Amino acid sequence: MVLVTATPLLLAGAGLMHPRHLTATTAGHWAGLHIALLPVFPLLVLGLVVPLWGRPRRDAEGALVVLSWAGCLCFAAYYSGLDAVAGISAGVVVDHGVHGAAGQLFVAGDELGRSGVYGLAVASLATCAVLWRRCGVRVLPGAAILFVACWSFVDSHIFWPRGVLTMLGFAVAFALLSAAVLRSADGERDARRPTDS
Numbered sequence: 001m002v003l004v005t006a007t008p009l010l011l012a013g014a015g016l017m018h019p020r021h022l023t024a025t026t027a028g029h030w031a032g033l034h035i036a037l038l039p040v041f042p043l044l045v046l047g048l049v050v051p052l053w054g055r056p057r058r059d060a061e062g063a064l065v066v067l068s069w070a071g072c073l074c075f076a077a078y079y080s081g082l083d084a085v086a087g088i089s090a091g092v093v094v095d096h097g098v099h100g101a102a103g104q105l106f107v108a109g110d111e112l113g114r115s116g117v118y119g120l121a122v123a124s125l126a127t128c129a130v131l132w133r134r135c136g137v138r139v140l141p142g143a144a145i146l147f148v149a150c151w152s153f154v155d156s157h158i159f160w161p162r163g164v165l166t167m168l169g170f171a172v173a174f175a176l177l178s179a180a181v182l183r184s185a186d187g188e189r190d191a192r193r194p195t196d197s
Helices: 002-017 027-037 041-052 060-095 101-156 162-192
Strands: none
Touching: 002 027, 002 041, 002 162, 027 060, 041 060, 041 101, 041 162, 060 101, 101 162
């Protein structure tokens, strides 16, 4: 459970420290925070990868697992691009007094970020479809929260308050999905256990 919730909880905490606006005063902190978070954001996908652990089968479920992996890769690549462009680069140019560049960096970064979150949404849908096949209705609470978090993440990043709540939503969703997988596995073990007569 800790493995899948640690990243969104860390990002929620970082969101509490994230400057609301990029200014000459906040530029150094802005760039530094995004440098620190560059390796963290891609780890958000652990909440989708861990419940699907294992080699994909050669059937529809296996195709959904591969689709989930592809969406996770899309998120990791493109959301890292957002951090590099609108986080690090924009922070550096503002910190060095370069006028007019930050706006264009934000436009490019926003496009990268949206593409990444769309990839995360596809991965979330594919993961929940696989888990529905494996666990049934147990996945519904986690799936519902996950889809709301993906929708919010499109334009909230980790900014307080909505971005922080979005990250907390991911943590809750990942915990619920992992719990559903564990309960389902326990139920299968109990069903295979011989009964005393």
